[in-house]
Amino acid sequence: MPTPFKPVLLEAVGIPDGQTLASYRSRGGYAPLEKLLAEKQPGEVVEMVKASGLRGRGGAGFSTGLKWTFLPKDHPGPIYLCINADESEPGTFNNRILMEDDPHQVIEGTIISAYATRAGTAYIYLRYEYPNSWNRLQAAIDEAYAAGLLGKNIRGSGFSLDIYLHRGAAAYICGEETGLIESLEGKRAWPRIKPPFPAIEGLFHKPTVVNNIETMACVAQIARRGVDWFRSIGVPSDPNNPRDPGSYGPKLYCLSGHVERPGCYEAALGITARELIDQYGGGVWKGRKAKAVIPGGISMGLMTEAELDTPLDFAGPGKVGCLGLGTAAVVVIDETVSIVDFLHNSCRFFAHESCGQCTPCREGTSWSLRMLERIKAGQGRLRDLDLLAEIGSTMGMMPGSTICGLADGAAWPIKNALKKFRGEFEEYIKRTNPHGWMVTDPVPALQIVGAH
Amino acid sequence: MPTVIVDGKEIEIGADERLNCIEAARRAGAEIPHYCWHPGLSVVASCRMCLIETGTRDAASGKIAMMPKLVPACQTPAKDGTVIVTESTLVKESRARVEEALLIDHPIDCPICDKAGECLLQDYHFQHGQSERRADLHPFTSRRRDVGPTVTLFVDRCIMCTRCVRFTREVSGSSELMVINRGSKEEIDVFPGYPLDNKLSGNVVDLCPVGALGDKDFLYQQRVWFMKREANVCGGCSAGCSIFTEHNQDTVYRLKPRENPHVNTWWICDEGRYGWHHIHDESRIVGAGRRGAAANQQASFDTVEWSDVVTRLRADLKQAGRLAVAVSPMLTVEEAWMLCAVARSIDPQAFLAVGHVPRASADETFPGGFTIRAEKCPNRLGVEAVISLFDPAVPTWEGLLEHVRAGRADAAWITGAYPTAWIDGDTAAVFAGLACVVAQDFFDSPLSEIATWRLPAAGFAERAGTWVNVAHRAQSFQQAVRPPAGVWPEGRLFWNMLGRRGLYDPSAVRRQIAESSATFAALAGEIPATGVDLRIHQLA
Numbered sequence: 001m002p003t004p005f006k007p008v009l010l011e012a013v014g015i016p017d018g019q020t021l022a023s024y025r026s027r028g029g030y031a032p033l034e035k036l037l038a039e040k041q042p043g044e045v046v047e048m049v050k051a052s053g054l055r056g057r058g059g060a061g062f063s064t065g066l067k068w069t070f071l072p073k074d075h076p077g078p079i080y081l082c083i084n085a086d087e088s089e090p091g092t093f094n095n096r097i098l099m100e101d102d103p104h105q106v107i108e109g110t111i112i113s114a115y116a117t118r119a120g121t122a123y124i125y126l127r128y129e130y131p132n133s134w135n136r137l138q139a140a141i142d143e144a145y146a147a148g149l150l151g152k153n154i155r156g157s158g159f160s161l162d163i164y165l166h167r168g169a170a171a172y173i174c175g176e177e178t179g180l181i182e183s184l185e186g187k188r189a190w191p192r193i194k195p196p197f198p199a200i201e202g203l204f205h206k207p208t209v210v211n212n213i214e215t216m217a218c219v220a221q222i223a224r225r226g227v228d229w230f231r232s233i234g235v236p237s238d239p240n241n242p243r244d245p246g247s248y249g250p251k252l253y254c255l256s257g258h259v260e261r262p263g264c265y266e267a268a269l270g271i272t273a274r275e276l277i278d279q280y281g282g283g284v285w286k287g288r289k290a291k292a293v294i295p296g297g298i299s300m301g302l303m304t305e306a307e308l309d310t311p312l313d314f315a316g317p318g319k320v321g322c323l324g325l326g327t328a329a330v331v332v333i334d335e336t337v338s339i340v341d342f343l344h345n346s347c348r349f350f351a352h353e354s355c356g357q358c359t360p361c362r363e364g365t366s367w368s369l370r371m372l373e374r375i376k377a378g379q380g381r382l383r384d385l386d387l388l389a390e391i392g393s394t395m396g397m398m399p400g401s402t403i404c405g406l407a408d409g410a411a412w413p414i415k416n417a418l419k420k421f422r423g424e425f426e427e428y429i430k431r432t433n434p435h436g437w438m439v440t441d442p443v444p445a446l447q448i449v450g451a452h
Numbered sequence: 453m454p455t456v457i458v459d460g461k462e463i464e465i466g467a468d469e470r471l472n473c474i475e476a477a478r479r480a481g482a483e484i485p486h487y488c489w490h491p492g493l494s495v496v497a498s499c500r501m502c503l504i505e506t507g508t509r510d511a512a513s514g515k516i517a518m519m520p521k522l523v524p525a526c527q528t529p530a531k532d533g534t535v536i537v538t539e540s541t542l543v544k545e546s547r548a549r550v551e552e553a554l555l556i557d558h559p560i561d562c563p564i565c566d567k568a569g570e571c572l573l574q575d576y577h578f579q580h581g582q583s584e585r586r587a588d589l590h591p592f593t594s595r596r597r598d599v600g601p602t603v604t605l606f607v608d609r610c611i612m613c614t615r616c617v618r619f620t621r622e623v624s625g626s627s628e629l630m631v632i633n634r635g636s637k638e639e640i641d642v643f644p645g646y647p648l649d650n651k652l653s654g655n656v657v658d659l660c661p662v663g664a665l666g667d668k669d670f671l672y673q674q675r676v677w678f679m680k681r682e683a684n685v686c687g688g689c690s691a692g693c694s695i696f697t698e699h700n701q702d703t704v705y706r707l708k709p710r711e712n713p714h715v716n717t718w719w720i721c722d723e724g725r726y727g728w729h730h731i732h733d734e735s736r737i738v739g740a741g742r743r744g745a746a747a748n749q750q751a752s753f754d755t756v757e758w759s760d761v762v763t764r765l766r767a768d769l770k771q772a773g774r775l776a777v778a779v780s781p782m783l784t785v786e787e788a789w790m791l792c793a794v795a796r797s798i799d800p801q802a803f804l805a806v807g808h809v810p811r812a813s814a815d816e817t818f819p820g821g822f823t824i825r826a827e828k829c830p831n832r833l834g835v836e837a838v839i840s841l842f843d844p845a846v847p848t849w850e851g852l853l854e855h856v857r858a859g860r861a862d863a864a865w866i867t868g869a870y871p872t873a874w875i876d877g878d879t880a881a882v883f884a885g886l887a888c889v890v891a892q893d894f895f896d897s898p899l900s901e902i903a904t905w906r907l908p909a910a911g912f913a914e915r916a917g918t919w920v921n922v923a924h925r926a927q928s929f930q931q932a933v934r935p936p937a938g939v940w941p942e943g944r945l946f947w948n949m950l951g952r953r954g955l956y957d958p959s960a961v962r963r964q965i966a967e968s969s970a971t972f973a974a975l976a977g978e979i980p981a982t983g984v985d986l987r988i989h990q991l992a
Contacts, residue, residue, distance in 0.1 A: 171634070188631060193497045193527050354635040356612060357498040363553035366636035370589055387586060394549055400521030401500055401546065 004279070007266040008225070008250050009217045012102035019136050021143040024104035030149060032223040033108050037115065037157040045116035045223075052222045052230040053248040057094075058084055058175075058212030059297070059326045060405075061314040063245055064219070068117050070199035071207045080203040081119035082184065082210040083110055085126045085133070086168050086175040089297035090349060091329035094252035095213040097264045099126075099133035102217070103140035107163065109216030111149065112223050114161045117209050122163045124213075125180050128170035138165050172353035176404045177210040178202075179355065190357045191404035218249055234269035235313040247313035247325075255281045257332035258288065270316070274308040276330055288334040292421070296326025298346050299409025301416035302333075321419065323412040339421040340428050343413060344372040350410035361407035364395040368414060380429035383440050389418050454532035457509060457516075458482050459539060465530060474502055476530035482538045485547060485576045487554075487661045488613040489526035492718045492820070493622055497524040499554075499613050501576065503546045504528075507535040522546055544580070551581035557636060558662075559594050559608045567663030569676040573611065597641070599629070600648030602668055602722060603657060607639050610664035616640060616656035623719065623820030626650040640664070651816070651824060654725040655718075658708060669726055670706045679705055682932035683981055685919050687782060687871075687912035688724035690827040692921030694982065695720060697728070697913045697932035704728045704913055704933055712982045714925055721824045730871040731911035731933070736894055739938035741906045742768075753906050758940050762948045765890065765905060766798060772863035772887035775799040778852055779839060780807035781829035782869035782909075783942055784917025785926070785972070786961040788831070788838040790946035791867065796842065797950070803860070804839050805852035806832065807867055808874055825922055829870075830912070834920030837971045837986075853882050862886060867942065868893030869909035875899055892942065910941035917943060917958045918975065920986060926975060927983035928962070 011027060012018030024030065036045060050065025071079060083106075087095040098106055114122050126134055141163050144150045152160045171189055173179045178192035181203045202208025222230050230249045237246030247269040253276055256262040260282030267276065273293050277283060284290045292302045295312060301322040303310060310316045314325050333342060351369040356362040368391050371384050392415035395401055396408035418425065429437045453464040458480035465471055465479065472495075474484045487499035502525040507518035516535050522542065530536070537543065554573060562568040595607040617629045617640065628648040632641045642648055648656070657667040681696040686707065693716035696708045707728055709720040730736065740761045741753025756764060769775055777795045779788045795802040810828040817823045839846050847855070855861055864883050868874065871894060880898035883889045891903035900906050913932040920926045935941060947956040966976035974984045 356635045356638040359500050359550050359553050362636050363556050367556055
């Protein structure tokens with residue numbers, strides 16, 4: 001049993017007034033920034049982050065330093081930095097804790113990242129439903145301006161940065177990086193086709209980097225504690241897989257669902273789901289067994305009880321058929337929950353949140369929802385499961401049928417639930433529709449069309 | 453030259469051409485189905501109908517590396533070595549699924565839909581869809597929503613390709629249309645109080661690949677498969693937009709833009725689109741008439757048989773003496789040339805002038821580059837060029853009025869064919885004292901009151917010949933519909949008055965003009981559908 005991880009990103013939690021500049025400074029904050037501004041060139045900061053092996057914490061796990069290097073060299077500017085705080089993945093609340101309890105850590109990371117990417121303007125795109133984060137973050141930004149940490153010529157370095165806090169209007173799709181950019185531009189948040197990637201042409205047609213709040217906190221900690229410290233935590237790259245860059249650093253795991261002590265816990269990347277649930281969450285509630293666990297937000301799919309020893313690093317969940325680590329929001333589903341209910345809920349979410357741009361996602365999410373509604377109403381047929389599986393396997397960016405990854409996220413719960421819990425679906429359908437479960441005819445659909 | 457491999461067939465494309473895979477495949481004869489892509493609009497790649505398999509052939513080794521997933525052909529550029537596979541199982545399955553998905557929320561009310569017969573959703577369903585409906589959903593409503601004075605929206609038929617939305621943003625620049633709601637509940641709508649009301653709004657109906665946007669002018673008028681279409685040219689202004697006149701049994705039902713990269717690209721304005729109704733106006737002049745007795749100006753017109761018009765008109769004009777002719781800019785080049793020839797055969801010194809040129813205030817250019825011209829006639833340049841062959845001075849309408857006022861004419865032959873009122877009583881009175889006035893026009897005007905001869909004119913769709921637009925582009929077209937009984941198009945009258953045999957043949961006249969004039973030399977051969985630039989030889 002590993003020793004409990006001493007929180008770094010969450011060190012301010014529980015400290016009275018930990019959100020203030022004074023408290024952050026007393027913990028050593030902003031000194032690394034000042035040192036770095038005085039001593040390092042932007043390119044050196046990029047190299048530092050690249051060397052740390054930091055991978056984006058927003059969900060896709062792309063190397064942060066590498067992303068920064070995609071910006072065009074010697075661009076006359078402006079270059080924009082967007083911080084994605086549109087934390088809408090069900091089960092995820094780590095960004096909220098960071099913004100509410102230690103906003104200066106996020107701001108310091110943002111300033112460092114902006115310096116590294118030569119961005120003169122940073123936008124923090126904040127989820128609408130986070131009024132407390134809004135207040136705390138805005139207060140912290142104001143404090144930073146007053147202290148000369150933001151604005152023109154920060155600490156005499158010649159580097160200037162303005163941070164704008166932008167509040168979204170509560171749409172899941174705004175967390176997709178190009179959807180976020182469109183929304184920031186004042187448009188409907190329809191993700192853009194790529195290429196061009198944001199690093200080449202993003203916000204207002206200028207090179208743009210989009211990073212997550214937790215990534216910013218990690219950048220601040222890398223600047224404070226060093227690359228070696230960061231690389232000492234987590235899982236090194238798999239020597240047998242040259243494409244695995246490893247999973248380094250601390251990670252905020254959001255544990256919720258049927259556990260005794262839900263919450264946001266900081267641990268080294270690579271902790272297994274079972275360790276997380278048992279050591280941090282106090283085990284599955286009421287002494288029950290887990291039926292399934294969502295490894296990283298609802299769109300990552302499902303792990304069965306037998307798969308709980310999977311390490312929750314960037315490569316782990318994929319090995320058991322999940323989409324990935326995602327936001328590391330672990331949701332525990334106990335043995336009393338019907339997987340049909342779970343999938344219905346998941347489909348309802350994605351049908352509601354599909355932006356409606358690409359046909360397969362727009363119609364696929366809504367079709368799967370309506371099919372599950374019918375199954376739940378006792379009108380299911382075994383044939384529906386094949387249809388659902390087909391929707392699940394053909395919808396998304398990975399088969400190439402959509403522009404963004406929302407459809408993959410919608411497809412994965414369907415795919416995993418049907419693959420890992422098909423027996424339960426079949427049992428449910430046979431039980432609730434004893435006379436019609438075997439019907440394979442098309443459901444008669446035509447009605448008389450109203451004259452107009 | 454870059455080589456693209458389409459379904460195993462190698463084709464070459466231009467080195468500086470920027471084609472996407474849809475366009476490149478079309479060159480090779482492979483049709484990639486698509487809804488949201490339109491060459492005149494930005495690429496959104498959202499319908500996902502054009503998904504194909506692509507790859508790249510390495511120039512050195514000849515090895516082909518395929519992309520692991522499907523890509524939208526509209527968004528994928530065709531470059532040297534690009535491999536396009538349009539008919540693989542994966543592609544076909546993907547198309548069938550998109551068709552199926554689009555039909556989940558579509559009312560399938562084809563029997564009462566105007567688009568049926570020219571609907572991409574129908575066509576693609578037959579080609580790429582599957583016969584069985586697996587979705588068990590009941591979306592069959594046909595909600596109708598007014599979005600503007602000329603356009604109506606059948607909400608549930610929409611497949612959310614957003615072509616119409618992009619058109620109002622990118623081409624008309626008026627941005628009235630938008631998408632409301634999210635996911636499968638999305639609809640096209642306008643903001644309350646801001647209807648779709650711009651001078652190009654009718655184009656969204658043409659753009660709509662399904663029956664969602666309907667043209668109120670055409671709604672429930674005709675099933676599209678009953679109509680025939682004739683390539684034609686709009687006579688509404690000097691832009692000379694290429695159009696199709698769609699008609700059935702000599703009745704025009706609608707006009708559609710005809711793609712012409714040199715003139716109107718893919719669009720036409722609403723003024724032109726709905727500017728055909730005068731053709732079927734009950735009050736248009738039908739039948740040739742001559743006033744009963746020369747002494748009695750109030751006498752009504754006696755109907756004259758057309759065969760007699762040819763001889764009696766010539767005799768009347770010959771007898772009157774010095775002739776002045778207004779050659780209307782609504783006439784074709786061929787008609788204008790024959791009119792000049794007829795006039796000079798009657799009076800070798802006949803004064804030939806360009807007819808009245810109607811004008812609006814100013815040209816109007818839209819953000820997408822489309823321009824509506826201020827000059828509301830199609831052929832001023834053509835008529836001027838014809839007259840210059842006879843009189844290098846090329847007098848104008850005002851010059852003609854001056855000529856008549858100065859008493860240098862005894863007879864006037866004024867051709868009009870204007871679809872709207874164009875001359876007032878005072879101007880018409882200039883001709884009052886002449887021995888013979890021929891008013892050849894579409895509607896009665898103050899000229900009719902003093903005219904000795906009242907002759908009908910043809911509408912634009914009833915004419916055949918060549919018009920020269922504002923950019924010196926000559927476009928030839930055929931007659932789309934026959935004029936009503938009692939109307940000889942001008943060309944037929946002039947042809948007969950020249951003593952030519954047989955039916956009026958514009959191409960014979962055109963050849964003759966081209967042979968005798970450097971200006972019109974470009975008209976000598978076959979004229980392509982998109983027209984020819986008359987200056988092409990002069991530049992060379």
